[in-house]
Amino acid sequence: LPPSPIITLTTDFGLDDHFVGTIKGVILNIAPEARIVDITHAIEPFDILGGALSIAHSYTYFPSGTIHVVVVDPGVGSQRRPILATTGPHRFVAPDNGVLSLVFEREVRLSVRHITAEHYYQQPVSQTFHARDVFAPVAARLALGVDPGHFGEEVHDFALVSLPRPVENAAGVIAGEVIRVDHFGNLITNITPQDAPFLFLADTPPFQIVVAGQQVSHMRNAYAEGEQGEVFGILGSMGCLEIVANRDSAARILGAGRGSQVRAEPSG
Amino acid sequence: LPPSPIITLTTDFGLDDHFVGTIKGVILNIAPEARIVDITHAIEPFDILGGALSIAHSYTYFPSGTIHVVVVDPGVGSQRRPILATTGPHRFVAPDNGVLSLVFEREVRLSVRHITAEHYYQQPVSQTFHARDVFAPVAARLALGVDPGHFGEEVHDFALVSLPRPVENAAGVIAGEVIRVDHFGNLITNITPQDAPFLFLADTPPFQIVVAGQQVSHMRNAYAEGEQGEVFGILGSMGCLEIVANRDSAARILGAGRGSQVRAEPSG
């Protein structure tokens, strides 16, 4: 007997209201054996790109067969479509607003369907809480084994949003930005080892990083290698350049945040 | 083999301390197969009515047989009684202070018992943490199949608290109030379609809504239908009039909050 299916939740609902608990009730009412795992409910309200980042950096760690419900949904109740995406081992249920874009970028075997099978919804369907009335019941039916093909027809014109990409100018300067500030005040940038390989060499050549107008002079391998009060760069767990401090918040020290400019260049 | 029983938790304990984790440990120690679902732990400290609202708007979505632990308990350690309520499909464990009032209002087949079977408690019983020492172990024994009758005698003088109700004056003005502000800044009012049917007609006649002294001119069907910066009314997922904005916080825009007055009247 295989273990019961896992359903993950990634939303901007917060934990202050009964919303998330209600979604779980709906799922368990339909699929009593489902096991539900919160990825996060602290996406900034209406922040589609924030939701896209959170699911893209976590879903690959879940077992094959996991169903991911991703609801950042400012268009709830409007014409935006509910979609069901399958990518070989993973399945996703979300509004069609780009919140799955960064998943779609990574996946080759991708099928996206417009969910139209309203008989699977929780009735009556509110105009303001489709996580409860549409996405949760659809995820629960998937967990019960309903085939994705039964939820609606495949579509190819699904919405996509893009992370800002760093650009390299003629002088070799990489201009990127902070795309997220984590709980510790680490500044996660959009600059990867592919964008700026010189930063990530075992023996880093001379370089310059400027974040929010301030010079960052060292790349280090671990937070604990930093001196007190020092802000430095590191290869973070999301695979990007992070600007961090040892036991402190780089965001606070630099006064930087999401959208802050990050410039990196070899200076050798 | 039926799936293991579900126990939900609704408290004002927050998530910063080890309290909620400890409660779960106590439950799993007694009923290893129980599955525990958080509804919310962010009820305002000591806010009995807030707890009553959260459980009342979520419990019906859970499967038959679910056990709901609801602990907002400023009287812990005093003479207030612990109670066990059964309503056909659902069971509730809570202090007798009114936190189940809105459940009791909805339920016809209701039995409420004063829990006196101290041999089911976690010993020693602290005077400050009955969720751990009384409510969790009682819920766990229910999950194991102990009959509600074994926990104590039925009582009929249980505590009740009431939501403020809207009133209608001779001129047809409905005077209600904001009973909750959700995570998105939506203002949930106590005005239902029964109180003010003219607001919820497919073809709304002319009306006036005044919230915190400010005019709200439109009812809409979905958040996304609002114009930028506009505050408008909607039928919310809790079945009440909500005052909302599109991708914004109506609470912030209007400077309104819980207790703010809401007046609605037909103006045709």
Add this chain to the structure above:
Amino acid sequence: LPPSPIITLTTDFGLDDHFVGTIKGVILNIAPEARIVDITHAIEPFDILGGALSIAHSYTYFPSGTIHVVVVDPGVGSQRRPILATTGPHRFVAPDNGVLSLVFEREVRLSVRHITAEHYYQQPVSQTFHARDVFAPVAARLALGVDPGHFGEEVHDFALVSLPRPVENAAGVIAGEVIRVDHFGNLITNITPQDAPFLFLADTPPFQIVVAGQQVSHMRNAYAEGEQGEVFGILGSMGCLEIVANRDSAARILGAGRGSQVRAEPSG
């Protein structure tokens, strides 16, 4: 068939990012039957003693066989060791930085191992997220039944940190301090009934408590026994003197917090 193993999580990761969800994915990918329980993720960033307190006050309530993952880890990626501790019924996975000190103080049958079995890690191992790449997979292998002896050799020079202890001067004054402020604003002190037995007698003799320079005149048995606005003492659920208020925050009323001095003396 025994129920599936329980893995608890205590961290300073917060719930805003995808970190905790990712850890759960890693665990479930290796040990699909594991059941994961959050103790708290709201330890102050890098607060080893805060983490030590949270796990020490909760782990004993969990069933025998539970695996506790405790990650407050400012030294991640440095030479600090990952350790696996077993204490008869409980198992712990943590960095070797003292975060398990208060568990170790309580336990007689204690074995601590340096985890060196890198083939159990999630590859590649980042330098910044060992909860995902080291501690979660080790916990999951334990849940699968891998013997603790397979993870590494026993060590005896593990790190320890200490709670501040109250001191008694020649005049019988007990000088302690606030070691934590809970969600309700209760001030948890490090003074136990053993330190100041006169505070906890059924018939308390005259005494003086001074907290943050302000006089506290009564010990009471329950929060609800306090008068409005009164700050008083109580034996809290953690087995220590707590300075509290009835439906209010003693921390706010007194302007006190972690580290605030607490002096108690018999005045009879």
